[in-house]
Amino acid sequence: MKYYAPKGLYDIKPEDIPYWHAVEREVRSTMPLYGYEEIRTPIMEKTEVFARGVGEDTDVVSKEMYTFEDKGGRSMTLRPENTASAVRAYLEHKFYGKEELSKWYYLGPMFRYEAPQKGRSRQFHQYGAEAIGSDDPALDAEMIGLAADLLKSLGLEDVGLTLNSIGCPEDRVKYVDKLVEYLKPEKDRLCDNCRARLDTNPLRILDCKEDSCQEVVEDGPEITEYLCSECQDHFDDVRGYLKQLDLEYDLDPKLVRGLDYYTKTVFEVFSSDLGAQDALVGGGRYDGLVELFGGDPTPAVGFAGGIERLVLLLEELERTDMERSGLDVYLATLDEETKKTGLELVQELREAGLKAEIDYLDKSLQGQLGYADRYGAEITGILGPRELSDNEITLRDMETGDQATVPLNEFRSEVKNHLDSSR
């Protein structure tokens, strides 16, 4: 084979589409219940939107961006996530002047240049929500509840929620100082990566997966001990609302998330049924991002979920409501004359809203019935020269094998009657 999809990019095949539709349907129906409207931002932005928005020192920006120069010499980047774009759009279209609280959802492809593995590809798809304009802790709780609601509606029961607060930037400066002070003497026990992070992004050392780093961090200071009273109150309130909503969670003081824009609340939803890439949803508050982009200080909170991972789980559940849907009617014809009439009949059925097919492979009657069977036809119409000369058609119930002959002009209504009574 000469041509392959580029590494990490793949085709979503018809057999998988029902699962994608199920996810998309759920997102589109659930989001509006919580007051979120869809926004569609471009699939690429000027590179600085992400570089600034997501943070230069993050993994996403420093090594995972699909960046290229366009013909005008501008540096462009395929979006690795959607929050930065949403904030850019919020400011560009001056939504702060149009509505007090912007609640948006989105759905679409994202790109990160990484080694693909189970549940991770270079082009992947996310759904997510952003609420820009409120610092109400109830909104944080709503976000988390919304993410959980979506997964639950899709039939996923076995998911865990972890929660943390990383405070405001001032808290973090204080905490990071303490953390670095604590880690410096232990430098030798940290992995190479983390030794570098000591200077660039010490917070990330907390969720390093290396055992030695974890041991070091274990006895270190926790960020929640350094929250200012406002952040502490906010965190307490979020937890209170979560309790009110009956949402269970685990506190994880080491949950810091990979993107720089987060403040206060951060959370992740994961599934132990997935492989190494077990995060289903990630999100949090980003009160400083609008300001960073040049707007007035504006609090905001959001989350994003990965569709590929969701589809993997849904496929394991073998949901029958997500199987490919079959044919309603197959029409078998036996020669050129009957095929001409057959085409008209099939067209009539389609116009009546039925899924109808006819032979395009020159199959024998036996072959056609086999085809009808495999594609799930409930009824097969058999139109041979005998029927045609009498202006009739044979109706075969594919489940029982019962057959009846009906006048051609009553075919459509007979089919409809039959389908209605069998459903």
Added chain:
RNA sequence: AGGAGCGUAGCUCAAAGGCAGAGCACUGGGUUGUGGUCCCAGUUGUUGCGGGUUCGAUUCCCGUCGCUCCUCCCA
């Protein structure tokens, strides 16, 4: 970027130096116009690609391309 495993028929997989196979699928027949079960017959191959060793390579060696999983990080 690093580590491990795997590339054989449309699909799932055998063959472990000696004629490239099975099941499923597909086509035809048993049934001159009747599917899902059954029986019979048939079609299907650049063994990923290139080189090497050998009388002989799908098998062993080297390289290469691709896929998968893992480390890292995330959705």
